[in-house]
Amino acid sequence: MINLPSLKQLRYLVTLSETKHFGKAAEACFVTQSTLSAGIQELETQLDAALVDRTRRKVVLTPLGQVMAARAREVLAQAEEMVLLARAVSEPLAGPLNLGVIPTVSPFLLPRVLRSLRRRFPKLKLFLREDLTARLVQQLEAGRLDLLLLALPIEARAVETMPLFSDAFRFACRNDHPLAESNGVPMPALQNESLLLLEDGHCLRDHALDACQLPRPARRESVGATSLHTLVQMVDNGLGVTLLPDLALQAGILRGTDVVARPVMTPDHAEPPARQIGLVWRRGTQRAKEFRLFGEALLAALPKAKPAVEKPAEEKVAEGRVV
Known part of the structure; x- marks a missing residue:
């Protein structure tokens, strides 16, 4: 019978591959450095192969060690799923769930739904990670995240998706802009505006441009911001116009601005x-x-959208509402 590595040894190897440091890996695994080092040595003995090149300055995994670390990460993820699957048979969504969320969704959606989710699944331990789409996908593929909440479509391999709802884009400008009093802004009119957008890396940037069918020159000439709140401040200071998703508008992102x-x-x-x-x-x-x-629970927790009511321009500006 083959002498199989233990899950503890595999975790040591995976953590060491991520930290490249015995001390940091030991701290992350809540063991002493000597315990972790001994575990790695035992694993190398079992496999009869060198997995780590030890030097005075740094730790480098051998080519085989890198392959083994990737395989070990998959084994650990599957072992964790076995435990969670058994738990879900008796009670679904009880226990840890690592959820990754993009920053153009997280602050505007989660405050509206988390309380309802906690009531419905009181034993759910929801750990949140906010980051850009590309990095979240990498962490999902590596097994560090279980689930992502973001804008579709995405470029990823071996994933399944569940569309939830459509989040419309709105044209945002100062109240003294020529288009501020219009009931609707024609899509071609956007090409003539000084369009402010999020910086490269934010998926909302490309989704907004693609959805509004803006030409490539508009992409090159656009100014980048780090967040939707920054975009709103730039527009409020008369630097240009932008496109904002309904999620942010419903959360009151325009409140206190012109x-x-x-x-x-x-x-x-x-x-x-x-x-x-x-x-x-x-x-x-x-x-x-x-x-x-x-x-399904997230959708059920979302407040039902109220129909827009036309109001005088002064009241719209004061409340920062969408019409």
Whole structure:
């Protein structure tokens, strides 16, 4: 019978591959450095192969060690799924769930739904990670995150998605802008505006440009910001106009500013330009049923949108509302 490595040894190897330092890896695994070092040596003895090159300055995994660390990460993720799957049979969404969320969704959506989710799943331990889409996908593929809440579509391999709702884009400008009093801004009119957008790396930037069918020159000439709140401040200071998602507007991002938002009108009067918000998880996971349940609960927790009511321009500006 083959002498198999223990899950503890595999965790030591994975952590060492991430930290490149015995002391930091030991601290992350809550063991002494000598214990972790001995565990790695035992693993090398079992495999009869060198996994780590030890030098005075740094720790470098051998080519085989890098392959073994990647395999070990998959084994650990599957072992964790086994435990969570057994737990989900008796009670779904009880225990830890590592959720990654993009910054153009997290502060505007989560405060509206977390209390309801806690009531429905009191034993759920939801750990949140806010980051850009590309890094969240990398962490999902590496097994560090279980589920992602972001804008679709994304570029990723071996994943499944669950679209949740459409998040329309609105044209945002100062209340003294020529288009501020219009009932709707024609999509072609955006090409003539000084458009402010998020910096490269934020998926909302590309989703907004694609949804509004803006040409490539607009992409090159656009000014980048680090957050939607920064964009609103730039618009409020008369530096240009922008496109904002309904999620942010409903959360009151325009409150206290002289910025107003107007619908974007498509040439064929079809649905307004929008991004799709949804969930993403690894294909083949045993927790797919749980994740779909989470998505359904998230939708149920969202307050029902109220129909827009036309108000005088002064009142709209004061409240920073969308019309």
